[in-house]
Amino acid sequence: MGGLQLEALMGALIYVIPAYVANGAPVVLVRAVQRPRPIDLGRTFLDGRRVLGDGKTFEGLIGGLLSGTLTGVLVHLLVPGLYRSLFEPFSLSAGAMLGDVIGSFAKRRLGISQGGPLPVVDQIGFLAVALLLAWSLYGPKEWSDAATLFLLFSITAALHLGTNAGAYVLGLKSRWY
């Protein structure tokens, strides 16, 4: 890997930190809530299955949005010029939460119950929607070539599996994936 490629990859990994934090924070934050309220209000879809399921709560959504955005503000202060607006880390966080919700909706329609695995979608769906949302508002970043994106999504999948396994070992999650 050349120096330029490595620099692009580092830039990409720092840029997506708000999406990572927004995606990961709910697992920890929701534990502090007595009875978290599901976004689908417990309702079922036309197929008789839950619209989203108990894994997508308002508390998780708000907590993810806030922690992702706040982290993004810190990154913005440490790396001036990375975000083109303070709203950009918010759009990355919102996109991550939206991608996560879309993933759960798709899983329920496929008959996968809450917490069941849908490989690839579970690991990188949040990042795909985060980048789509942020880049439809602000345009792609200079590192958005195929090679960097491929590396970014591969590393994201590995990190996602790694942090989930870590959360499982810590007793925060009941499944290792």
Ligand code: CTP
């Ligand atoms: N979580 C939440 N609200 C969100 C996102 C996540 O409360 N909007 C919490 C839930 O406690 C959830 C945990 O974070 O169980 C892990 O998130 P995730 O793996 O996305 O959900 P799953 O429980 O695996 O459910 P699904 O099958 O719908 O993905």
Ligand code: MG
């Ligand atoms: Mg899950």
